[in-house]
Amino acid sequence: MSERPRLTVLSGPSGVGKSTVVAHMRKEHPEVWLSVSATTRKPRPGEKRGVHYFFVTDDEMDKLIANGELLEWAEFAGNRYGTPRGAVLEHLEAGVPVLLEIDLQGARQVRESLPEALLVFLAPPSWEELVRRLTGRGTEPPAVIERRLQAAKIELAAEPEFDVTLVNTSVEDVARELLALVDVV
Numbered sequence: 649m650s651e652r653p654r655l656t657v658l659s660g661p662s663g664v665g666k667s668t669v670v671a672h673m674r675k676e677h678p679e680v681w682l683s684v685s686a687t688t689r690k691p692r693p694g695e696k697r698g699v700h701y702f703f704v705t706d707d708e709m710d711k712l713i714a715n716g717e718l719l720e721w722a723e724f725a726g727n728r729y730g731t732p733r734g735a736v737l738e739h740l741e742a743g744v745p746v747l748l749e750i751d752l753q754g755a756r757q758v759r760e761s762l763p764e765a766l767l768v769f770l771a772p773p774s775w776e777e778l779v780r781r782l783t784g785r786g787t788e789p790p791a792v793i794e795r796r797l798q799a800a801k802i803e804l805a806a807e808p809e810f811d812v813t814l815v816n817t818s819v820e821d822v823a824r825e826l827l828a829l830v831d832v833v
């Protein structure tokens with residue numbers, strides 16, 4: 649094991665359980681730093697500014713992009729999302745393992761700009777279970793769920809681009825597997 653902290657990117661279709669798995673892992677291991685993204689999406693009930701996301705206006709997102717402040721950004725199901733560059737690089741330079749929870753388009757951009765990053769794909773046990781989870785979460789109206797499921801088909805097809813695939817059958821098991829990957833390299 650060398651001294652280099654690892655940059656890990658966790659992607660996978662909407663509703664597969666990325667946030668749930670990451671929250672479970674960080675409950676026991678808060679030393680893994682999770683990047684907080686900027687988004688033009690409106691907050692869901694219970695989501696806190698600066699904790700779950702930096703909720704920004706379209707104009708603010710335009711400026712973040714124009715000023716080169718995002719490591720990557722993408723439009724996903726009608727909203728824009730991006731990773732603040734400065735905080736990621738500062739944590740890596742300070743020797744802290746960094747985790748990004750982002751979509752496929754963002755993962756592809758990170759692969760280009762920071763090829764040493766480990767790209768992890770979180771897959772559902774089945775398509776039916778993915779639909780159940782996304783619908784059961786109850787956070788999006790049917791039209792948005794449909795849009796996210798269309799994106800999910802593209803994301804599932806891109807799984808071979810990732811370094812590792814984890815199947816989210818059990819939150820506890822996957823959180824353990826992810827922790828082992830996120831460690832220093």
Ligand SMILES: Nc1ncnc2c1ncn2[C@@H]1O[C@H](COP(=O)(O)OP(=O)(O)OP(=O)(O)O)[C@@H](O)[C@H]1O
Pocket residue numbers: 660661662663664665666667668669781782784785816817818819
């Ligand atoms: N292993 C699991 N078994 C059953 N339900 C799960 C499992 N993992 C997550 N869930 C449930 O699936 C739903 C979606 O999970 P979550 O919000 O974490 O997905 P996500 O991948 O972060 O979604 P998004 O990309 O849209 O933010 C939640 O209701 C969560 O409780």
Ligand SMILES: Nc1nc2c(ncn2[C@@H]2O[C@H](COP(=O)(O)O)[C@@H](O)[C@H]2O)c(=O)[nH]1
Pocket residue numbers: 660661662666685686689720721722724729730731749750751752753754755
């Ligand atoms: N490319 C990026 N994708 C991101 C970022 N932050 C979150 N996401 C992804 O967006 C979708 C939808 O998220 P939701 O919170 O609205 O359900 C999901 O796949 C996230 O992983 C980001 O900074 N860049």
